[in-house]
Amino acid sequence: MQCYRFRLKSLLFLTSLLLCLWLNHLPSIAESVPGNQLVQQGVELYQAGDFKRAIAPWQTALEYYQETHNLTNTAIIRENLARTYQQLGQMEQAIEYWQQVIADYRQLGDRQNLGRNLTELAQAYTTTGQPRNAIALLCDASASPTDCQPETALYIARTTEDNQGEAAALGSLGNAHLLTGNYEDAIADLEASLAINHPAYHTSTLNSLGNAYTRQGQHQERYADSAQQRGAKQRASQFRQKALNDYQQAFGYFQQSLELARRSQDQPNQMGALLNLIKLAQHPLISPQIDAAQINQALKEALDLLNQLPDSRNLVYAAIDLANLQPAVSTITPKQYQCPPRQLPSLAESLLQQALSIAQRLEDSRSESFALGELGHFYECQxxxxxxxxxxxxxxxxxxxxxxxxxxxxxxxxxxxxxxxxxxxxxxxxxxxxxxxxxxxxxxxxxxxxxxxxxxxxxxxxxxxxxxxxxxxxxxxxxxxxxxxxxxxxxxxxxxxxxxxxxxxxxFGNDCLFTPIPQKSVEQLVGDDTAIFRSIIFNNHTAILLTLPNKPTQLKWINIDSQTLRETVNEFRRGLERRRDLIYDPKPAQNLYNWIIRPFITDLDAAGINTLVFSQDGILRSIPMAALHNGESFLVETYAIATTPSLTLTAPQHLTDESLQVLALGLTAKATVNGQTFPALTHVKSELQQLESLFPGSKTLLDDDFTRDRLQAELSQTVYPILHIATHGQFSAVPEDTFLVTGNNNKLTLKDLETTIRQVSQGSDSVDLLALTACQTAVGDERATLGLAGIAVQSGVKTALASLWFIPDASTKTLITEYYHNWSNPGMSKAQALSLAQRKLIQAENSPEINNQYVHPAYWAPFILIGNWR
Structure with missing residues (x-):
């Protein structure tokens, strides 16, 4: 955990190195009055780095100017106090003062200073992890992607032709976008700030650009890891090359920032650039290209600076960062996970003690908590x-x-x-x-x-x-x-x-809040004929837990390590997908059956169970439990099967409306989306026609009529309990790359679908079943399966029926038609309807109208039921 806590705390330090309009350049009081001496005294203490002692004379001066109703000087003193509290890490007080300053300048009608202080307040919000509040103050381009809203900092700077304020606002906006993960906008904003001729900001802006490219590189590496997991080696290599390019860009920007900071003797930004250079140079992807002597010199320089800079929260974090520096290693072994190696093992304890001393002198409980906690972890590792x-x-x-x-x-x-x-x-x-x-x-x-x-x-x-x-x-x-x-x-x-x-x-991100259902409803949902299997994967073994009606939960262990389990699961799924193999090899399916089901089979039989519900963990989410094999038959031949991301997220209602209507959408034509070509689905049209005949009053939107706007319009006019979408779907490691292909080579993201259903159809109170055919998740990509597992919950429907991988649409038509036919029978649960449809394909030789090859699990196994199985 330590290596990752380091990453989190480092972010706190890096994002605090923002564009400060007035660092060591405080506004002064022009006239010679009693308050002026106090103001000057505070300025001298501030510039000497004695931030805490600067507060008292300014507070006294503030009282004087308030009593004399001098609003201009009152605003100036409040500015100084806000910046001082920010230096001390006391952000609540800093934000409170900036809010007062902004009110003062509005009252004074001083537009330029109003805009500049909006920027400083925005920086405070970014520092405290509230980037969206910062963006709202700086630009708020929600109504128009190109124009900022009136009375925002950037709008004011541009309308008052304040180039300095514009540069600061753009730089701050870039940092805020960086924290939201919007790297493209962050880089554009920072480059726009850099283009404005205000060299005083260039050091910070270059440093922020380095941060932006570093974070973008990390993003590409995560894509690479995801591709590597699913065996897409070429894609993984492409993503890693993009990451390396980003890291090289970042390193160049950090070097430029460092050189400017050295020339201008800007020690705080010098420290920030040095730390960024050193940490980036330790990354295994770029470290072979970095001159070790250059980094050793940077490390020495950073250690020297640590004893020259005045006390501040940033200095606390800098000392902690130096103590936690790790040498460039390609992997962290499980043994090292809690206690990875340190680059400066002999200095680590003293650096952490130094960080604690600074935090205590500042009386900054936040940075003190990090210093104390890291010391605790240091001794834990000893x-x-x-x-x-x-x-x-x-x-x-x-x-x-x-x-x-x-x-x-x-x-x-x-x-x-x-x-x-x-x-x-x-x-x-x-x-x-x-x-x-x-x-x-x-x-x-x-x-x-x-x-x-x-x-x-x-x-x-x-x-x-x-x-x-x-x-x-x-x-x-x-x-x-x-x-x-x-x-x-x-x-x-x-x-x-x-x-x-x-x-x-x-x-699913920050816009998604899930509300667990009450325990009583969970019990109502499960019933007397249903068993619940849960799994959780640890490094050295995996726990399987079985809950039977009115019985204590049982625990069994799969005593193999997580990597062996992953390899076994991936082998099982690849075998399922190889429909070209005329004879299916059930051995991998038997291995998993023996680990997950067989230890409990006696209890399942004794309890009279007919439905199994799986709430799986990690890589186990990526496989269909229906295809587990006991040596004689598949699991689905004995039980109806469903899956749920969590019982506490599964609504227990049973659909009673007998006059079901379906909104069916489909794509038959070949399509290209995001540079990827998807084949034509020639049997989709007849699949949807079958639904119209089964459910009178239904409606179909096919090909060019299948658009987000038409979907929204139909749902706004009519309540459809069933939403059936027959098109290609791709579930990726990130929600933004999870989408359904629509007409005219367009796409419908999972977010688009969720928003449309919730906005126009009363959400979970209207759509009972969302069926997605021709979808696919990649082998081995356990994160991608989160999108599939959570689609019912996220889109606000009770149940989702979807496929784990793509199969020819002819067999899909056969299975889906059979499923709906079964489900239309009174008293038939969704899980039972699906299991009967899958069994019919398994027994294809007994049905002349079904292609015999459909007996292979590649054709029926990928369909899984997610959510309410009733």
């Missing part, structure tokens, strides 16, 4: 648990002080949990884990709003917390008495459900 716990407890207190560092509190609660666990104190370990998850749940939306890359870094920053806790709970079960063991399993199930909920929310 196996000095007593001292580690002392620092960690202090970090918790500092983080919780006035709620100044809630986004770090969960880290220290998690750290305390590990330490209690290492000391053999299970009660306190469990309590600390629970506090960590509760804190994280409270702040997760703020994290998402602050940085869209948290969606990707979730596996690194947040996901391991839930897994650590669940693993600790489940591994204790065998050592506990029966009653306590069952309580521990029930608690672990809540942890697992919380993990699945968090995974979905992080995949």
């Amino acid at each position: 196996n000095d648990y007593r001292q580690a716990l002392q620092f960690t407890q202090k970090a918790r207190l500092a983080a919780d002080q006035n709620r100044q560092a809630q986004d770090s509190l969960y880290l220290w609660e998690w750290q305390a949990a590990r330490l209690f666990q290492a000391q053999g104190n299970p009660e306190q370990a469990i309590a600390a884990y629970q506090r960590a998850i509760a804190t994280l749940t409270d702040i997760r939306q703020e994290l998402l709003m602050a940085d869209s890359d948290v969606q990707f870094d979730f596996r690194d920053r947040i996901n391991p917390l839930h897994r650590d806790f669940a693993q600790y709970q489940l591994e204790r079960v065998e050592r506990l008495p029966v009653t306590e063991a069952q309580l521990e399993i029930e608690s672990a199930l809540k942890t697992i459900d919380a993990l699945k909920l968090a995974e979905l929310q992080n995949y």
